Amino acid sequence: MGEIARKTGAFIPVKTRRAFEEICDQIRGEIQAGNLVPGDRLPSERDLAEQFQVSRSTVREAFRTLEISGVVTLHKGSKGGAVLQRGDNQPITQTMHDLLMLGSISLQDFTEARVCIQKEIIELACERATDEDYDAIEQNIARTSEISLADRLEERTELTIEFYSLLARASKNSAMAILMSAITEPLRDYLRRLGPDRSWNVAESRLKFLGHLRRRDKDAAVAEMVAHMTRLHAFMIGKIES
Template sequence: MLGLPELMRAARLPTPARRRPPSARRLAPVGGSRYNELINRPFNSAPALAGPIKMSNLSTSRAAFTPIRTKRAFEEICIQIRKEIQAGALSAGDRLPAERELAQQFCVSRATVREALRTLEIGGVVQLLKGSNGGAVVQTGNPAPIARTMEDLLLLGGISLEDFTEARVCLQAEIIRLACLRATEADFAALEANIARTRTVDASLDPDERTALNVEFYGLLAAATRNTAMRTMMSAFTEPLSYYIQQIGPDRTWDVAASREKFLAHLRDRDAKAATREMVEHMNRLHRYLVSRFEARAPD
């Protein structure tokens, strides 16, 4: 069997780093005493979610920075700003000093400060706002970089497709357990509407809308847990796969909408075990489909 790097190359995707080919072991099933223990254990309610940053709440910070003397000065700036956040001198909604002032405090050029701020923005630490109320504002956090990192690891061979799927199965089992405990009728209605739109898109063969609906479905399921960490992790495991499916095309022999309708019925019944079995069957089928399609495109 060809390894993921060769399979990706055959699919005309960017060439990943060389790594060992995936083993032929089966993915571990979800079930047994360990899973039952997870399903039945008590779980406290999740804390309230943090709200968005309001412009009226922004205030310029009084964090103290020291001059930079290293060759890669922008990295040291990032480190200092992160340390100020850890120490509590900076918090979500605080505006950093102006670019010119930061350059003076760090004893570096404004270009170096801009590079540091862009790096922090990519990492989800700050948001760069424009206009009269612009500047670098500390965020509550951004999960997007986590999904990008997971996608890079999968593409470059740092994580095998097999290990990725196995971890996704474990994550989904816990998300389903929590959703069965906490989901409301509004959550069920949102999932039902998503499935109905998915069936319509399946007929129109629109790949972009299909991808968007797939990401939305898993986002809605994760939101039903009322756990922001679960939502972040779900995004990290959903978006990379959506990219690959968009590249090679969906499995036309598999009625995804029908599978999700069965899943939702189990979820409404608060039957975590049955819902998990339906989801695991879907994920294992998807895994086999991805491998077979990449193998079919591999050179002889």
């Protein structure tokens, strides 16, 4: 038997494409080409199965994939079907959450990243925030104050998430807002599990922060935020280890 030809060099590993992936790509291709736009409705699973010459379950897996990716939403019933969305950041926040749970990101790195993102958001917001933005944030803080710490932990958590969302909106940059949600929403679980931190007044810190923001004092706002984050991080680390 002859020698194995080694000099042929690097063969690329063969990767079999699954049928549903091909379907996803074709649909994404139509989106990229501009033939499909948000609001459009794809043909039904049964129709597409015929068009693609595959079984319904295969189309189904493609639909499911696109749904999880936030590209379409699926509606039952007559006039239902797969409707193209404008996109959704849920997949991003979900993945971020998974990465935390799976230990691929440490809480340390996560917190640091939050600080980084918020520094930039604050910088943008200081330039662009409108009075409406400030008022919305102020209302959010007011509602946070109203809610007692003991009960209504759920609402309090939601208000915290909303606070950061409003701040992100004030940056007037949708991409940064999405990154902000990616780095904020996973907090929900921690806040729920660890309970409230009664050792200091969150609303007070946020009000001070808002004041700096209103004065467009970037550095002071960042400093207040960093202080806030540091305390929160210490609280979380302490809770988790105990």
